[in-house]
Amino acid sequence: MRTEFVQPEGERLTIERSGRETDGELLEMKATYNPYSDLPPLHYHPFQEEQFEVLRGRFRVVAGEREAVYEPGDRFTIPANTPHGMQNIAGEEGQVLWQVRPARKTEDLLTTLWGLGADGKTGADGVPNLLQLAVLFQAYSDEIRLAKPPLFVQRLLFGLLAPIGRLFGYRVRYEKYSGEQAKSG
Numbered sequence: 001m002r003t004e005f006v007q008p009e010g011e012r013l014t015i016e017r018s019g020r021e022t023d024g025e026l027l028e029m030k031a032t033y034n035p036y037s038d039l040p041p042l043h044y045h046p047f048q049e050e051q052f053e054v055l056r057g058r059f060r061v062v063a064g065e066r067e068a069v070y071e072p073g074d075r076f077t078i079p080a081n082t083p084h085g086m087q088n089i090a091g092e093e094g095q096v097l098w099q100v101r102p103a104r105k106t107e108d109l110l111t112t113l114w115g116l117g118a119d120g121k122t123g124a125d126g127v128p129n130l131l132q133l134a135v136l137f138q139a140y141s142d143e144i145r146l147a148k149p150p151l152f153v154q155r156l157l158f159g160l161l162a163p164i165g166r167l168f169g170y171r172v173r174y175e176k177y178s179g180e181q182a183k184s185g
Contacts, residue, residue: 019104038087048080056090056093063083113136135166
């Protein structure tokens with residue numbers, strides 16, 4: 001079952017194959033980026049590898065100490081524990097086929113983030129507020145971590161802020177975005 005999320009600024013995420021469909025082995029998505037998209041904060045996945053195939057656009061990828069540009073037909077892999085970020089540097093929409101192995105809880109994280117954005121519950125940059133982020137980064141620390149600050153600082157910061165975020169009603173997962181009510185295509 002395909003599920004699609006559309007951000008107010010037009011970027012899209014379509015889940016092609018879920019972790020549930022692949023017994024946790026794979027999460028496969030198509031991500032569509034706006035022209036000249038921003039480079040997100042460098043982050044890494046401690047236990048997962050990501051593979052990408054560029055379908056449209058030109059993508060600048062920073063991975064570890066390397067930087068490269070990929071065009072349609074190019075494929076690349078980001079190994080586990082490698083700080084990275086990616087942006088479309090073309091003047092047209094860019095799209096990648098994106099695979100995450102193993103799937104772990106990444107689908108829940110992404111559908112929550114993209115769902116919040118689709119509902120206008122993020123800033124202009126598509127990022128939720130600090131309390132929501134603390135709840136998510138604490139709960140999904142085996143799926144995603146920021147490259148900076150050091151991990152012990154992140155754990156301390158999110159450990160202090162996540163309980164406050166939960167008191168304010170921020171959740172790890174929103175059924176609206178991950179259950180039957182999610183928009184299917």
